[in-house]
Amino acid sequence: MSPSSQQRQLFDAEPPPWELDEQAEQLVAEIVFSGAPWGPYDYCVPDNLRARLQLGKRVRVALGRGERPMTGYCVKLENRPAGARQLKPILQVIDEQTLLSPHMLRLTAWLADYYLCHWGQALDAAVPAGVRWQAGTREVKFFQLAPHARSQDASLKLTEKQRAIIEALEQSTRPLTLQQLMQRAKVTSAPIQTLRKKQLLEVTSERIMQTDLDDAPLPREANHDLHADQRTALATILSTLNSGQHRTILMHGVTGSGKTEVYIRAIEEVIRFGRQAIVLVPEISLTPQTRQRFRSRFERVAVLHSHLSDKERHYHWQRIARGEVEVIVGARSAIFAPTPHLGLIVIDEEHDGSFKQDSAPRYHARDVAEYRAKAEGLPLVLGSATPSLESWHRAHSGEYTLLTMPVRVYARPLPHVGTIDLRDEFQNRSSRGAVSRPLHQAIHQALREEGQVILLLNRRGFATSIQCPACGHVVECPNCSIALTHHRVEAKAVCHYCDYLIDAPVRCPECNFDGIRYAGLGTQKLEAEIRSRFADVPVLRMDSDTMQKPGSHEEALARFRDGEIKILLGTQMIAKGLDFPNVTLVGVINADTALHFPDFRASERTFQLVTQVAGRTGRGEKGGRVLVQTFSPEHPAIVAALEHDYERFAAGELEVRRRFNYPPFSAMIRLLVRGGLETAAEAFADQLADRVRQATKTCEVETRILGPAPAPLAKLHGKFRFHILLQAADAADLRRVVREAARDLKPPEDVFWAVDVDPLDML
Ligand code: ADP
Ligand code: ZN
Secondary structure, three states, X not given: OOHHHHHHHHHHHOOOHHHOOHHHEEEEEEEEEOOOOOOOEEEEOOHHHOOOXXXXXXXXXXXXXXXXXXXXXXXXXXXXXXXXXXXXXXXXXXXXXXXXXXXXXXXXXXXXXXXXXXXXHHHXXXXXXXXXXXXXXXXXXXXXXXXXXXXXXXXXXXOHHHHHHHHHHHHOOOOEEHHHHHHHHOOOHHHHHHHHHOOOEEEEEEEEEOOOOOOOOOOOOOOOOOXXXXXXXXXXXXXXXXXXXXXXXXXXXXXXXXXXXHHHHHHHHHHHOOOEEEEEOOHHHOOHHXXXXXXXXXOOEEEEOOOOOXXXXXXXHHHHHOOOOOEEEXXXXXXXXXXXXXXXXXXXXXXXXXXXXXXXXXXXXHHHHHHHHHHOOOEEEEEEOOOXXXXXXXXXXXXXXXXXXXXXXXXXXXXXXXXXXXXXXXXXXXXXXXXXXXXXHHHHHHHHOOOEEEEEOXXXXXXXXXXXXXXXOXXXXXXXXXXXXEEOOOOEEEOOOOOXXXXXXXXXXXXXXXXXXXXXXXXXXXXXXXXXXXXXXXXXXXXXXXXXXXXXXXXXXXXXXXXXXXXXXXXXXXXXXXXXXXXXXXXXXXXXXXXXXXXXXXXXXXXXXHHHHHOXXXXXXXXXXXXXXXXXXXXXXXXXXXXXXXXXXXXXXXXXXXXXXXXXXXXXXXXXXXXXXXHHHHHHHHHHHHHHXXXXXXXXXXXXXXXXXXXXXXXXXXXXXXXXXXXXXXXXHHHHHHHHHHOOOOOOOOEEEEEEEOOOOOO
């Protein structure tokens, strides 16, 4: 057949558009699944489901030749000309109400595109499991009169009981459940069923919540008079609010400067307009104090923390969706709260790593919030004493509006921060163990003056950098400016970014000291040392090992607050967001463990950590001080933290980032490969890197490819891990490269790989 005759045939077979009749059109739904095959797939919508099916509801369909039953989300609905191919029908519509507004559908589609995951994964992240399973709900039947049924109608020939039933329904303003109807008409279920069979009653069914959990409001707390910086900050937020335009506002305020107070005032304004606000805080800050602070200021608050049951989560979700909640306070995933008229998003401690999800979809709540705030035309307020360098950079390039609150409320002084040089301690051999003599004396004094003490040990035991105890020198990679990791068994030092490998030095390259080595220390060992140094003093250790039970974290903090515990020691878990007026001393056991982590953000993390922990002291009248033990007292991150000088730290660190072309000056994607067999995982990582190299050529994108190298956590849960770091100037270009490289790529059996866009975790 010649092309032209084929054309003619086509035209012959298909009438021109103006002749299409109704019959030739069909309603087509695009369905995506939460597992492979992900879709989207086209299904036709049968007439009887047209009224019920809506975008964002879930449906049952049969997939493929095997007619595999599947549940999927309806993400698109459109009329299309009935094609030659017969589409399978939607079998059932699951949800009574839609789970995703058009806004949220667009947001999840963007999320999947940006984070290189499947749409179904993004949808599952946005809709809590408890909502999908309809936890805590049950199907309830409601009875009402059929339009033609009347108790006075003699032609109906009703028994006395039947008449009582109809009368009860006539008198009710709402449809009744079976129980209610039996009670009101004083009958059993039998006559009700008879009437139903006669079609005098109509039955509808609805899913309702089993329980009605209720938060009783707390007594209202009075507002403070705002100080000048707070008034300026509030005015800026309110003017954005009133403009109806999106703006991101970065509030850089030292701990205790009154940022939360500003959020609360802005939210009050949002509520006056009949809108809702979302406040994201790090999971660890969702303490009873935070909850109470919001609940004492707002009547209808939903606090979404990780210990909620599915049932409770579903309950809150429904209330939020109905517009019954004014303020949603929650961790990362609260950014997906289905508020009908969102007015404001606040992210407190915006630099916190917990806003990034560490499994697919690996989204960052700050970026999702920014997308949402733009799409819905509202302000996004980011607050921190130590903003992430990404946000700081954006504020300085004019993308964000910067507000600063440099002083604490009542001008309370910031605590004095001092260092203890561990090199001196080492050379004088003045103490054995983790606690230096000056720190020991300071603890002693604090306890004698009835103060409390926090000791911080930031330890991830495996990360063993090589640092000279005599001069503090750290062996680094010349390509990446990252500390090399010591592999004791093979006596090698390796860069976990670019795979640079040398023999571990025996002598310090800097001062020639011949005892260069690293001795790790755990919280447990520290606890033992403290107990033996301060016998009879109540000590509590807090880390992820001791705080596994839900609620144990809060209980421990309550005991510390009450003064029962005098010394609290632990990992960074204790560094954040807690307000203890009686803490007069904070000791950082070894700031270097965080400083020489194989991560380009190591300095930033250390600065944040020391600053945050310093914010834990001096909150009350007594004031307080901070002592930081370190082998690197002249390191810029430590020096800046001592002086509470964020701006100086940020300026210096951004220079380093620029020089090595790290974010925020480039876009970064991390590819992580895991496998039970080291050789198989490594071979696949090599193959992946080759494909990326190919793809950079195909896409004509200049990309820096680091690795593959063993990940710093080279073996985890019995799997060997390799990673590849990709950097390019433009984020969209870089995603294009990874998409191209991943096209039809199938790892061998027992090898898995993951894409992490804008990675925070480099381990
Ligand atoms: P941040 O969020 O910056 O750490 P907060 O808003 O929690 O600061 O304020 C620190 C403390 O000061 C809180 O106890 C708060 O109630 C109080 N506070 C805040 N603003 C004022 C103010 N204008 N006047 C008096 N007290 C205030
Ligand atoms: Zn390197």
